Amino acid sequence: MASVDGVVLCVVSGARLAVSADQVDAIATAEGPVWDAGVAFGATSDPAGRALQCLGRLIRFDSIDVVATVGLPVLPVPAALVNTAHGALTGFVELSGTLWPLVALDRLLGFLEARSR
Amino acid sequence: MTAQANLTAWLPGRGRWLMLPSTLGNSLVALLAAQYAAATFRFPEGVIGTFWILVVTVASMGVGLAEVVASRRLATLRGLAAGRLPITDSNRLKAIDEARRFPDQISRLGVVMWLLAVSFVAVLLWSIEQVSWSLLVRIEMMGLLFGPMAAVVVGLLVGRRAHAVVERLAEGLSPDAIVSALETPTVSVRSRLVAFTVVMVALPSLVAIDVTRALGTDVIEGWVASTAPDRDAVAAAAQTMVLLKTAVLILLTAVMATVAAAVGGGLLADPLQRVAEEASGLAQGRLDAAALIAGDGEVWLISNVFSRLKERLVGLVKKLSSATLGIARAAGTLQQASQDSEAGAAEQAAALNQTSATTEELAQSARQIASSAASVQELAQKTLEAAESGLASADSFRAAIERMRQDNRSIAAAVDRLTGRVQQIGRIVDVINTVADRSDLLALSAELEGTRAGEVGRGFSLVAAEMRRLAENVLESTAEVEELISEIRTATRQTSDATERARTLTEGSTSLADEVVRSLTSVAQSARQTSDAVRTISLATQQQQTGTDQLAEAMADILGITQQSLASTRQLTAANERLQALSTVLAEVVNRFEQRA
Amino acid sequence: MAEGPRGHLVFACGGSLYAVPAERASEVVNLPVLTRVPGAAPHLLGVFAHRGEVLPVIDLARLIGKPVDEIFKRVVLVRVGKGAMAFTATKVIGVAPIEGAPPRLGESGALAFMHGPARVPAGECAAIEPEGLLEYLSRGR
Numbered sequence: 111m112a113s114v115d116g117v118v119l120c121v122v123s124g125a126r127l128a129v130s131a132d133q134v135d136a137i138a139t140a141e142g143p144v145w146d147a148g149v150a151f152g153a154t155s156d157p158a159g160r161a162l163q164c165l166g167r168l169i170r171f172d173s174i175d176v177v178a179t180v181g182l183p184v185l186p187v188p189a190a191l192v193n194t195a196h197g198a199l200t201g202f203v204e205l206s207g208t209l210w211p212l213v214a215l216d217r218l219l220g221f222l223e224a225r226s227r
Numbered sequence: 228m229t230a231q232a233n234l235t236a237w238l239p240g241r242g243r244w245l246m247l248p249s250t251l252g253n254s255l256v257a258l259l260a261a262q263y264a265a266a267t268f269r270f271p272e273g274v275i276g277t278f279w280i281l282v283v284t285v286a287s288m289g290v291g292l293a294e295v296v297a298s299r300r301l302a303t304l305r306g307l308a309a310g311r312l313p314i315t316d317s318n319r320l321k322a323i324d325e326a327r328r329f330p331d332q333i334s335r336l337g338v339v340m341w342l343l344a345v346s347f348v349a350v351l352l353w354s355i356e357q358v359s360w361s362l363l364v365r366i367e368m369m370g371l372l373f374g375p376m377a378a379v380v381v382g383l384l385v386g387r388r389a390h391a392v393v394e395r396l397a398e399g400l401s402p403d404a405i406v407s408a409l410e411t412p413t414v415s416v417r418s419r420l421v422a423f424t425v426v427m428v429a430l431p432s433l434v435a436i437d438v439t440r441a442l443g444t445d446v447i448e449g450w451v452a453s454t455a456p457d458r459d460a461v462a463a464a465a466q467t468m469v470l471l472k473t474a475v476l477i478l479l480t481a482v483m484a485t486v487a488a489a490v491g492g493g494l495l496a497d498p499l500q501r502v503a504e505e506a507s508g509l510a511q512g513r514l515d516a517a518a519l520i521a522g523d524g525e526v527w528l529i530s531n532v533f534s535r536l537k538e539r540l541v542g543l544v545k546k547l548s549s550a551t552l553g554i555a556r557a558a559g560t561l562q563q564a565s566q567d568s569e570a571g572a573a574e575q576a577a578a579l580n581q582t583s584a585t586t587e588e589l590a591q592s593a594r595q596i597a598s599s600a601a602s603v604q605e606l607a608q609k610t611l612e613a614a615e616s617g618l619a620s621a622d623s624f625r626a627a628i629e630r631m632r633q634d635n636r637s638i639a640a641a642v643d644r645l646t647g648r649v650q651q652i653g654r655i656v657d658v659i660n661t662v663a664d665r666s667d668l669l670a671l672s673a674e675l676e677g678t679r680a681g682e683v684g685r686g687f688s689l690v691a692a693e694m695r696r697l698a699e700n701v702l703e704s705t706a707e708v709e710e711l712i713s714e715i716r717t718a719t720r721q722t723s724d725a726t727e728r729a730r731t732l733t734e735g736s737t738s739l740a741d742e743v744v745r746s747l748t749s750v751a752q753s754a755r756q757t758s759d760a761v762r763t764i765s766l767a768t769q770q771q772q773t774g775t776d777q778l779a780e781a782m783a784d785i786l787g788i789t790q791q792s793l794a795s796t797r798q799l800t801a802a803n804e805r806l807q808a809l810s811t812v813l814a815e816v817v818n819r820f821e822q823r824a
Numbered sequence: 825m826a827e828g829p830r831g832h833l834v835f836a837c838g839g840s841l842y843a844v845p846a847e848r849a850s851e852v853v854n855l856p857v858l859t860r861v862p863g864a865a866p867h868l869l870g871v872f873a874h875r876g877e878v879l880p881v882i883d884l885a886r887l888i889g890k891p892v893d894e895i896f897k898r899v900v901l902v903r904v905g906k907g908a909m910a911f912t913a914t915k916v917i918g919v920a921p922i923e924g925a926p927p928r929l930g931e932s933g934a935l936a937f938m939h940g941p942a943r944v945p946a947g948e949c950a951a952i953e954p955e956g957l958l959e960y961l962s963r964g965r
Contacts, residue, residue: 126859151860151862185873188878188907188908189906190909192962193963209873211862667916675846
């Protein structure tokens with residue numbers, strides 16, 4: 111079973127998202143051109159929220175937290191959801207009984223780009 | 228005082244004035260006597276001169292003596308005339324008495340003086356010339372013949388003046404007072420007329436006879452002494468002489484008699500004339516003051532009676548006039564008073580009418596007040612009863628509220644307990660639900676398992692299905708129970724709310740009831756006070772009504788009396804008018820007498 | 825597979841009845857707390873972890889374009905070769921046999937994988953073909 115070391119936990123419009131720490135370049139303030147992660151849930155993120163930098167681009171969330179994990183198991187994506195969000199959903203991690211969808215930031219950016227078009 | 232002033236102006240010199248006719252009359256008669264003497268006396272040579280000297284001397288002395296004597300008889304009058312005596316009523320009365328008596332006195336004095344004078348002349352002549360006794364008798368005869376004549380003439384002339392003096396002095400004096408003060412004259416008119424006739428007819432006849440005798444003697448002696456051729460001439464001369472002397476004597480005698488008759492007639496007629504004039508004046512209604520009319524004898528009596536009568540009449544008319552005036556004035560006053568009284572009575576009647584109406588209104592008002600007061604009392608009584616019954620109701624209400632509050636508290640406690648139980652039941656039901664739900668799921672899973680096991684699992688599936696139905700039944704039941712619990716909760720909540728509201732309400736109601744009790748108590752008190760007050764008012768009003776009714780009756784009585792009084796006053800006014808008319812008639816009657824006093 | 829009546833788990837979703845073959849229906853559980861999935865279609869209400877596996881919950885009513893307001897109380901877990909999924913249910917009726925093979929309810933979309941009307945004691949229902957439906961859902965959009 112795949113695992114992940116270190117995750118960044120993001121909350122936007124009450125929805126949860128987890129990102130593998132190695133995909134994140136930096137955690138920054140949401141200034142300048144940003145991609146709104148709320149769009150993925152049909153909502154809008156807090157303009158004063160934080161942003162994750164990935165591939166030189168910023169994706170804004172309401173709040174961001176980092177959890178240091180070692181060998182955290184990644185649950186597979188159910189068959190019905192394999193193509194969801196342009197395949198950005200890569201699995202789920204469970205932390206303290208709570209399920210977090212794990213996304214690939216580059217694909218999420220593609221999805222958001224496509225949605226905003 | 229005008230009369231007295233006139234008298235004062237008139238009096239001076241009146242004593243002498245009164246006596247003056249005495250001198251004149253005696254002189255006239257003396258002239259006659261001288262003529263008689265010249266015709267009849269035969270004096271010796273040289274004696275005639277002595278005789279006339281003696282006559283003149285004695286006559287002068289007689290006049291002086293008579294004047295002195297007469298002055299004594301007129302002492303008061305002369306005193307008044309000379310201003311020595313004050314003009315008082317008693318002095319005037321004395322002077323009147325003197326003047327009235329004076330003519331008779333001076334007549335008698337004249338007779339005496341004549342007789343004395345001739346006697347004195349005869350005595351002197353005899354002693355000087357020793358004349359014959361026949362001459363002396365003749366001289367004495369002259370006194371007897373001419374003395375009474377002179378006395379009559381002087382009495383008449385002085386009498387005229389005496390009448391004037393008496394009337395002047397009597398002016399302003401009451402004739403009654405004068406008459407009662409003086410003595411009634413004793414000499415009657417008849418005796419005066421007899422004396423007058425005797426003196427004026429008999430004595431001149433004697434004189435004429437004597438003269439005729441003496442002249443006849445002269446003629447015869449002359450004729451005898453003359454010769455035949457001269458006898459015719461002597462006779463003719465003697466005839467002429469006799470005629471002449473007789474004519475002169477007769478003429479003088481006639482003049483004297485006529486004057487005396489005229490004066491004597493005047494003395495009698497003038498007072499009667501005056502009386503007649505006064506009586507005529509009275510008859511015409513002229514009422515001047517009664518004045519004394521001087522007269523002699525019966526004339527004096529008549530004029531006196533008349534004067535007194537007139538005086539009485541004047542007094543009477545005066546009194547009547549003043550009485551008439553008084554009556555007229557009184558009647559006028561009475562008329563005014565009765566008119567005033569009538570007006571007053573009418574006014575009073577009107578006022579009484581009004582007052583009576585007002586009193587009637589007052590009585591009506593009192594009756595209305597009484598009936599209103601009765602209504603108010605009834606109302607107050609009803610209010611009191613209502614308030615008392617309200618108080619009782621309020622007490623019951625308060626008790627009911629108190630019970631309700633206690634019930635409410637019990638209900639609230641019961642509801643609390645119920646809520647607790649229901650919560651417990653809810654919890655139990657939740658447990659049952661959970662159990663049943665899991666049983667259902669388990670049974671469902673078992674059924675699925677049984678189904679998947681095919682024929683082998685068939686019995687298992689059936690049991691599982693049966694379990695599911697049980698679980699579902701349980702769930703349905705618990706759902707019902709939940710529904711019931713929900714309903715109970717709703718009901719208990721509503722009950723709780725209701726009890727809360729009821730609590731608030733009962734608390735409010737209690738205070739409301741307290742307020743109601745307070746209000747009703749005060750209402751009852753007020754109603755009781757009102758009732759008491761109204762009872763007082765009612766009593767007072769009844770008394771007032773009684774009083775007012777009595778007043779109204781009294782007013783009606785007074786009104787009747789006033790109307791009667793008004794009628795009486797009107798009758799009085801009518802009577803007054805008649806009285807006034809009568810007094811007017813009386814005044815007219817009285818006014819027919821022209822009063823000059 | 826032998827022809828004849830097949831046992832189906834019948835459940836209600838809103839006013840409609842659905843049925844899944846009993847051998848595919850692995851379990852019925854109470855609707856758990858769901859985790860929302862980014863970019864998911866409206867009929868995909870979310871996922872939950874069950875026995876170490878992440879299961880997507882599919883709202884059949886939304887899937888066929890007839891959304892309901894009722895509260896889903898249960899989910900029916902269906903497992904096929906490729907994976908598992910869960911269908912929302914307002915009430916699970918129970919296991920009932922369905923005779924023969926009713927026709928498809930549509931030519932395309934989700935209805936192409938539903939057959940009906942199928943006769944069950946509780947009424948008429950749509951019999952779901954789980955393999956095909958999962959295939960359809962996994963194609964994404």
